[in-house]
Amino acid sequence: MNVRSLRLRLLLVFMVLFTSNSVWAENKKIVLSQLFQSVMFLPVYVALDKGFFEKQGLDVSKQTAGSPNAALSAVISGSADFSLHGPEWTAIAASKGANVQIVAGVVNRAAVWIVGKPDFHYKDPADFKGKTVATGLMPIASTSLLNKLLQENKASDGVKVLQVQAGSELAPLLAGQADAAVVYEPGVDQLVAKGMKVIHSFPQQYGPYLLSAITTRKDQDPETVLGFITGLNNAMKFMHEHPDVALEVARKEFPTLEPDVVAAAVKRMLDEQVYPESIAISPKSFEVAMQTQIALGNLKEQPVFDQLIGNTFIQNALSTAATTH
Known part of the structure; x- marks a missing residue:
């Protein structure tokens, strides 16, 4: 065998090994369907x-479904691997036989606030009497929390609840058609920037509350689930x-919002512990969230924690994090 032939063979062997390694190293493509x-x-x-x-070997892309039902349906049908929305939708689907489970908490507080006009004198829910409150079209967590607040305080009578398309709750308040609005961030700080004021904080009212979580099918590949969470x-x-880096990401994800509004929104949610420090789901935060849905008639009974929450995955992920830091 001459030198030229040997070099050619070595080159071919190298190319085969390089190509194979590239295939082996390719990250698994994963789709996350988010509510919004x-x-x-x-x-x-x-x-x-x-x-x-990527560090877990996953190439994740996100899609926006527009509704919790659409996000969860994508998982059930197999067009998405994970979904992100309120846990009550997973509970409802599971009660009807869907093979789904919750594998990570994402929003750890009832991240909804009521914002009112500057001259709105508010001490308790009784002060809503004679007022108009703008809120999202049901079914949505913000309106569920408002209704529960009014019902529990026997303050429903005399309150005009103006339901509008989710995301447009700010408009009636700014136009003078409502006295208050029930909103998520960044809507809260968009209103504050225009002179409105926060009059009620659901995160402070409830404490730990599983508002949004990651759902997947129970037959999803275990390594994929563990890697994702x-x-x-x-x-x-x-x-x-690194809250400064988190803020940079937020500004990148919401380029049309005023930078100061994004900064205020992120700070509020860090301060009020909306962003959890881990994916852990406590039985109490799950129970409180489900009780809201039961009180409103969306669920018939309290789901069993261990049947709906994939806690083995969660604990394994937490253990992995503990051993790598």
Whole structure:
């Protein structure tokens, strides 16, 4: 064998090995179906932007479904691997036989606030009497929380609840057609920037409350589930250690919003512990969230924690994080 032939063979062997390694190293493509694009879901966006999923061998892309039913249906049908929305929708689907489970918490507080006019004198829900409150069209968590607040305080009579398309709750308040609005961030700080004031904080009222979570099928590949939630958990830890970087990601995800509004929204949710420090789901936060849905008639009974929450996955991800830091 001459030198030229030997070099050619070595080159072919190298090319085969290189190609094979490239295939082996290719990340698994994963689809996350989110309810909507929201600053509440910043932990997911940090995980995407800063490569936390890639480090777990996953190439994750997000799609916006527009409704919780559509997001969850994508998982059930197999067109998405994970979905992000309120846990009550997973509970309802599971009660009807859907093979789904919750594998990570994302929003750890009832991240909804009531914002009123500057001259709205508010001490308790009785002060809503004779007022108009703008809120999202049901079914939506913000309106569920408002209704529960009014019902529990026997304050429903005399209150005009103006339901509008989700995301447009600010308009009636700014136009003078409502005295208050029930909103998520960044709507809260958009209104504050225009002179309105926060009159009620549901995060402060409830404390730990599982508002939004990651759902997947029970037959999803276990390694994929563990990799996804481990990446998400690591992103949560990172954003609490580096809030300035988290803010950079938020501004990138919401380029049309005023930078000061984004900064105020992220700060409010860090201060009020809306962004959890881990994916852990406590039985109490789950129970409180489900009680809201039961009180409103959306659920018939309290779901069994261990049947709906994939806690083994969660604990494994937390253990992995503990051993790598």
